[in-house]
Amino acid sequence: MKGKIVLEEHLSTELNNSLWDASGEAARNGQAYMADVEKRLLDTEQRIADMDRNGIDTAILSLTSPGAQSILDTRQAVSFAQRTNDQIAEQFIASHPQRFKAFATVALQSPRAAADELERAVKEYGMVGALINGYTNIGNADTAQYLDEAPVWEFWERVAALNVPVYLHPREALPSQRRIYEGYPSLIGSAWGFAHETATHAIRLMLSGLFDRFPNLTIILGHLAEGLPLMLPRLEHRLHMQREGEGLGQAQKPVSHYFSHNFYLTTAGHFHTKGLLDAISEIGVDRVLFSADYPYESMDTASQWFDQALISENDREKIGRGNAQRLFAL
Numbered sequence: 001m002k003g004k005i006v007l008e009e010h011l012s013t014e015l016n017n018s019l020w021d022a023s024g025e026a027a028r029n030g031q032a033y034m035a036d037v038e039k040r041l042l043d044t045e046q047r048i049a050d051m052d053r054n055g056i057d058t059a060i061l062s063l064t065s066p067g068a069q070s071i072l073d074t075r076q077a078v079s080f081a082q083r084t085n086d087q088i089a090e091q092f093i094a095s096h097p098q099r100f101k102a103f104a105t106v107a108l109q110s111p112r113a114a115a116d117e118l119e120r121a122v123k124e125y126g127m128v129g130a131l132i133n134g135y136t137n138i139g140n141a142d143t144a145q146y147l148d149e150a151p152v153w154e155f156w157e158r159v160a161a162l163n164v165p166v167y168l169h170p171r172e173a174l175p176s177q178r179r180i181y182e183g184y185p186s187l188i189g190s191a192w193g194f195a196h197e198t199a200t201h202a203i204r205l206m207l208s209g210l211f212d213r214f215p216n217l218t219i220i221l222g223h224l225a226e227g228l229p230l231m232l233p234r235l236e237h238r239l240h241m242q243r244e245g246e247g248l249g250q251a252q253k254p255v256s257h258y259f260s261h262n263f264y265l266t267t268a269g270h271f272h273t274k275g276l277l278d279a280i281s282e283i284g285v286d287r288v289l290f291s292a293d294y295p296y297e298s299m300d301t302a303s304q305w306f307d308q309a310l311i312s313e314n315d316r317e318k319i320g321r322g323n324a325q326r327l328f329a330l
Contacts, residue, residue: 001055001303001306001307001316001317001320001321002055002057003055003057003320003321004054004055004056004057004290004303004306004320004321005056005057005058005059005060005289005290005320005321005324005325005330006051006056006058006059006060006268006290006291006292006294006299006302007059007060007103007167007220007266007268007289007291007324008062008167008169008222008266008268008269008291008292008293009047009059009060009061009062009291009292009293009294010041010061010062010063010064010065010293010294010295010296011041011042011061011062011063011064011088011092012038012041012042012063012064013042013063013084013087013088013091014042014087015080015083015084015087016063016064016067016084017038017042019071019080028185028186028188028189029189036295037295037296040294040295041064041295044091044092044095044096047059047294047295048096048099050294050299050300051099051299053299053300054299054300054302054303055303055307056292056299056303057099057321058099058100058101058324058330059099059100059101059294060100060101060102060103060128060324060328061088061092061093061100061101061102061103062102062103062105062131062167062169063084063088063105063131065133065134065169065170065171066133066134066171066172067084067105067131067133068080068081068084068105068106068107068108068109068133068136069107069108069132069133069134069135069136069137069171070133070136070137070141070171071107071109071137072137072139072140072141074107074109074110077107077109077110078107078109078110078113078114078117080105080107081104081105081106081107081113081114081117082117082120084105085102085104085105085117085120085121085125085127088102088105088125089102089124089125089127093125093126101126101127101128101328101330102121102125102127102128103127103128103129103130103131103167104117104118104121104122104125104127104129104130104131105117105121105130105131106118106130106132106155107136108132108136108145108147108152108155109136109137109138111151111152111153111154111155112154112155114130114155115154115155115157115158115159116158118130118155118158118159118162118164119158119162122162122164128164128165128328129164129165129166129167129220129328130159130164130166130167131166131167131169132147132166132167132168132169133169133170133171134168134169134170134171134197134198134201135147135171135174135201141174141175142174142175142176143174144174146201146204147168147201147204147205148204148205148207148208148210153210153213156210156214156217157214159214159217160214160216160217163216164218165218165219165220165264165327165328166217166218166219166220167219167220167221167222168198168201168202168205168219168220168221169198169222170189170190170194170195170197170198170222170223170226171194171197171198172188172189172193172194172197173188173193173196173197178193181193190269190296194223194226195223195226195227196226198221198226199221199225199226199227199228199231202219202221202225202226202228202263203228203235203255204249205219205258206249206251206255206258206259206262207248207249207250207251207255208249208250208251209249209250209251209252211251211258211261211262212250212251212252212253215261215262217262218262218263218264218327219262219263219264220263220264220265220266220289221263221264221265221266222265222266222268222269222270222291222293223266223268223269223270223293224265224266224267224270224272224275224276224279225259225263225265225279225283228259228265229265229275229278229279229281229282229283230278232255232256232259232282233256233282235255236254236255236256239254239255240254259282259283260282260283260284260287263283263287264283264287264288264289264323264327265279265283265287265288265289266288266289266290266291267288267289267290267291267302267306267319268291268292268293268297268302269292269293269296269297271301271302271305271306273305273309273310273311276288276309276311277311280311280315285315285318285319285323286318286323287323288318288319288323289319289323289324289327290302290306290319290320290321290324306319306320
């Protein structure tokens, strides 16, 4: 298929590289793999060549995880987000304005500053929303502020006013919550742990009452929604059975309502047709978006699968391009 749009496509900057030690990623994923990823995160021309070879017209770029979310000093995190958005605009979007869009980087260590930075990035640079890498560290590396919690609602109010989507991207679980992975470090990240962490985070948003207060909010999940299309019916059934119990949140509607009205999902890193068909059956084809998860995944792999997947051409056009055009007003 020609003219595809992708939107979980990561980049890095020299500023970002100066903050993180990638040795842990290399140990888990392999030295050669991570060396290639790190090169492609910075290489604009290679990205364009990969897009051209695979019939991809537009990529919506975002800073690779963990980004601003793991910076412990609030002032540093806010400055990092601002400088990162400036660099993305100058080094990526300006070089290929017809091919690249971007999600803003925001620092939820200060929800008000995050809201202000999102508004600046949208209005000044034409960024199409924000990508947030899971929870935000507050105080130390083993504390988390999740996006449903009270301090963050000030940020959500501005998101609703701007009417732009937020991509909820995975992050590794807190160090104190990794006991189950001991002895199997390959499971901590994208192979398994990302999905569990992010799906639970999304459920927190559904149960919090956030979408009742701001019904126009749109959240995007990658990797075919981190397993939620399969597991959400079970969750809803059990919550109903436990309706007289505690800890049900403030939601006024079933979780399936919020999933089908406030969420989109992408195919990023999950190139499996049976899984895609299950996702379509739960959320509808109009809320599914093609993506690759570059450079952690290959545009070749993503496109060869998607272009030949056993779905109708009408659905392929919607997932590959039309839905993203509508969502982002491209």
